[in-house]
Structures are given as structure tokens and as C-alpha cells.
Amino acid sequence: MSGLRILVGCKRVIDYAVKVRVRPDKLGVVTEGVKHSMNPFDEIAVEEAVRLKEKKLASEIIVASCGPQQNQETLRTALAMGADKAIHVLVEDKDYSNLQPIHVSKLLAKIAAEEKVDIVLLGKQAIDDDCNQTGQMLAAILDWPQGTFASKVVKKDGSLDVTREVDGGLETINIKLPAVITTDLRLNEPRYATLPNIMKAKKKPLTTKKPSDYGVEIKSSHQVLSVEDPPTREAGQKVESVDLLVAKLKEAGFMKS
């Protein structure tokens, strides 16, 4: 059996180190002029795909991203890390605010079918909306098994052993290929691109498509009413005795009097 074909989804998000500000119209956060980068969990997904290719288990890595023109930066980074080709589903700025995991999962499903992939690797969630939905929805649409919150992936014959990080600890499941995997933090540590790879990435193919090419309409099913800062943290209080603590908790309504 020749190597696996892998599709990796990448999202361009506000860089994790940036202090996020709420927009004056309170309908979102400020993104203009703010540093963006690839979602950290997606970096882990790209890294895992590249490692599978280095182990000669995978033969081709396709990266895809849905969003405005700037998403091409993210795709170039993935190509520089070792992906072979990139697909950019261009979603104009005005539609981007309506783009939801349901749309992304439909788009990725179509791409996965077109590219005849064996594995779809996604980050477990994006650090901007923390939805944690795309992987699961995608698996449902494709009717493929899913291994989410993966901290270890081992290829077996026609299947994958996926170790998942769950509340109770670690759970290892065996899922048949083709499958959807979403990556968790401890799966691997992504490599830096190298200067030669950044230069090579320029020559790798990047095709631009539209959502309509895949028959997906970006129409939102919900409306954001407001986005606000979390309440500012107040100082705590120190008390001298347990009795005082209980009294204060009762006062604040956290305990039945």
C-alpha cells in the first residue's frame, strides 16, 4: 500500500502572545494591524503530518485554510514546515465573520473527498473561538471514525491507535482508516521552518478556490449580540479563622445560612 494522503486544516488566528482588545462597537475583537499566526494546535497537526511523511508512512500532505487573502501567509508557513501543496478557500472579509465550524467542516469534507485523503488532521480547537467542533462535525459529515484530543498516534495495519487525553486520564482507541484526528498539546513539538524550506515553499503549489466551488454557502445561523471584557479581577480577602470564612461565604450567598 503506497503512503497515506493527509489533509491538514490550518486556521489563521490572532497570535497567542498578543493582548486582545474588544472593538469599540463591542461586536468582536480588534484584528486590524494585529499580529496573526497559525493556530498553535494546527501547527501541531502540520508537524504530525510531516513526521508521518518522514517515517515514510505518508506520501502527500495537503494543507487547507478557509479565510481572507491573508490566510495565504499561514499556508506558506505550513508549506515551509514540510507540506506539499496548499488549498486556499477564499472567504472575503465581509463573509468571514459568518464563517462557522459547520461551514469549515463541510468545505473540508468536500476537499477530503476530492483529494482522496486517508487522514484529516486538525487542531482540537482554535484559540480565538475555542469551539472544538470542526473535527467532530467533519467526521460526522464524512461518516469517518474520529480520534480527538490526540496525544499519540500510531499507525497500524489499515487503522490507527490513538491515545486521547480525556478527563479521567489517557484513553487509547483503535480507529479504522480513513479517519479524522484532532491534535492536543502534547502530541508533538512543532519544528521551526528553516531558511531553505521557506525559500522552497515559494515554489510549492497553492490553489485558490471559493466556497461556491464546493457548493457551500456561508450563511450564519446565529448572530453575535455583544463581546465584552471579562470583569476586572477584584482583590481577595484574607480571614483569620475558619469561622470567619464560613460567615463570609454565607454572607456572599455561596452557602446556605
Place this chain on the structure above:
Amino acid sequence: MAQLVKKIVTSKILLNKGKYCLYKCDGRFLGDSWVAGSCIDPSLGLNDDQKNIQSLAIDFARNELQPNMKKWDEEEFFPVEAMRKAASLGFGAVYCSEKFGGSGMSRLDTSIIFEALAQGCTSTTAYISIHNMCAWMIDEFGNEAQRGRWIPQLASMEKFASYCLTEPNNGSDAANLTLSAKRDGDHYILNGSKTFISGGGESDIYVLMCRTGEKGPKGISCIVIEKGTPGLDFGKKEKKVGWNSQPTRAVILEDCRVPVSHLIGQPGDGFKIAMKGLNGGRTNIASCSLGAAQACLEISRDYLKIRKQFNQPLENFQYLQFLLAEMATKVTASRLMVRQAAQALDEDWPEKVALCSMAKYFATEECFNVCNHAVQIHGGYGYLKDYPVQQHMRDCRVHQILEGTNEIMRLLVSRDILLEGQRKYS
């Protein structure tokens, strides 16, 4: 025991004295402050490729250099592992040709890279830039055998390199250096010493300028000596104000026999090779100053928002607003000069020597001033080694002295302006 108590008491006082004082001085990430989209964004004017390269360098600096810069300075530790990791990304021989393992980047790309890395650790980046300069000299002027032998080792930093020009009695007066190399069959016998050699004692490969012929620049040749060659010895490790993550030693040669095959170029080419190497070295060092200043600028910006006196954050005081604006303008002006000088080297402008000299002295002076202002802005805290601004200041102070003193830079610039008749460009 008393000392331990004193330590605990002191840190408690610090913690209480200002809720703002022990703000994330160690935990701050590069680019944390609102740089993107502002007038001090170092990616302004760059194309997509250059931005990608800059991103890579910033990430590396943020993850590998910045967390360690204080420790490396304190312990005078030469971070071999971290530098080899940088080399694995292509930072070991950035502007050497790809033929023997260099990264084949332009001088402008190089400036962008070193400016980004220097934000993480100015001292280590400065050494990496010296290593790069030596690699380029071999790549540019060496023959195929020499390039094939040394460039792969230098590109991966399997071996480290040092640039040896300055002598105890010949600094600015480099053209009259005295370290002698006498031909003996298929060897040269070298006698003399070099001072202030960055990497001295640790480096494996010494690119050394020696006198093989007549007095003056035309009698100087460039030769490569490997560590371990009998007759090659080193002085004591110097104690410096900054640049502590790289050792500085005298390099001493006593009847040291070096094969003629190690001569780079022809006898008499040495001074020209040294000066051409330094053109790039000057934009590199200036780029390191830019990085130090950019870091100090961002750190100061953050500090002005947090520190309060007289019931308001320091950012409300007009003097400090103006000071920050002046610092920002100095950095931006320096950056433009350095990047244009790099472009002049890439495109081989006739005026490149004078432009590199201008950029070097202007950037190193102004950026040191920016770092110095940053220390002042931080008040007493600026003077503590807990805070990085003092280290950036100490590290970039020497940039005004080496790779050609800023006084010599002025000489080169004025010479270019005052010259009558045919300009002789080197």
C-alpha cells in the same frame, strides 16, 4: 542563615513597595506589545518573503534566546547548543552561497534576521554575525577545496569561527599590523599575537590577517588556522562589561606552522578581504544594535503603561511621551540606514563602503542612546540585573568600538565626500 533571611526580606520589600515593579520583566514575550501596525513595526516596508524570514527569526529569538539571555550573561556561558540550533535553521552561513551549504540569502535578509535575533540576546547574535562574516570571507575568496572543506562545517556550526585582525599595537591602524608569516616550503611560520578576538579559545577556525610581504596593506594576507595547531595558543578570558555570552581572548602564535593551502586568495589580498568582510560585518553589527534598541523600546513602552507615580501612569507625562517618540524615531531612522546599506551591498553600489560606514556609526550610536534612555525610563529598576534593559545597553555599547571604531567610520565617510577626481571604490 542571616543572608538567606536578608534575601527573603529584600524580595518581600520589592514585592510590596510597588505592585507594579516585579511586572513580567522575565515573562515578557518579544512582540507582546502593540508593535504590529504601529510606526515602530520592524516589518514595515518588507515583502512577504522577508516577513516570513523575520517571523522565523523572531520566533527563534522568543523561544530560544530571550529566556536565556540573563543567565548566559551572568554565567558567561557560550551557548553552543542554542547556536547550533540556530544554524540548523540556516542562520550559520546566511549570506554564503548555497553551493557548499550556505543559505544564499541577501544582506538585507541577513540584517532582518540579526535584528530579530538580537532582540532575544544581543551578545549571542553579535557572535553569530561574526561567525557568518568569517564564513562569507572563506566562501567568497577561498578556492573550491577550502570552501568544500570549511563552509559545511561553519554552516552547521559544527565548527565555530573567529575573525582575527586587531593586534595589541594595531587597532584602527590595522593596515600596519605586524603578525608575521614567513614562507617555509609549503608552510607559513606565524609569529605574533591578536587581541580582543571574539570566540577566541572556543572557536575552531581562525580567519587571520598576517604580514607576508611589504609594509602597509599590500603586504597582508589572509590565512585560516585551525584550533589545535601546534604554536597556536590563547590568552586569558577577558572580563567584559557586556558580550558575556561570548569569550574574548588574545590569540598568540609562536612559530606556528600553517599549510600554504590555508591561504585565502593570493598573498597580498588579505587587507582587501578583511575590509570587504567588514562591510558586511558593519551592517550586521548595526543590525544587532537595532535589535537591542527595538527590544528596549518595546519594554519601555510597556513599562510606561504600568508604572504609576503621582497617581497616574508614566505614559501620561508629556516628557516621557516625547522621549518615547524620539527613541522610536532614532530606531526607525537607524533601521532605514542599515537596510539601505545592506541593499547597497546586495546591489554592489559604488558608494557601498561609505554607506555601510554611515549606517554603522549612526545606528550603533543612536541605538545605544535608546537603550540608555530605556534604563533611565525604568528608574532604579533599570539599573537592576533583573531587568533586561541594562543588559541590552551593556551589550550594544561595544558596537560603537569594534568592527571599525565610529571614529574610523567618520573618516571613511568624510574621505568619500572630500575626494577630488576619480573615486577608487573597493
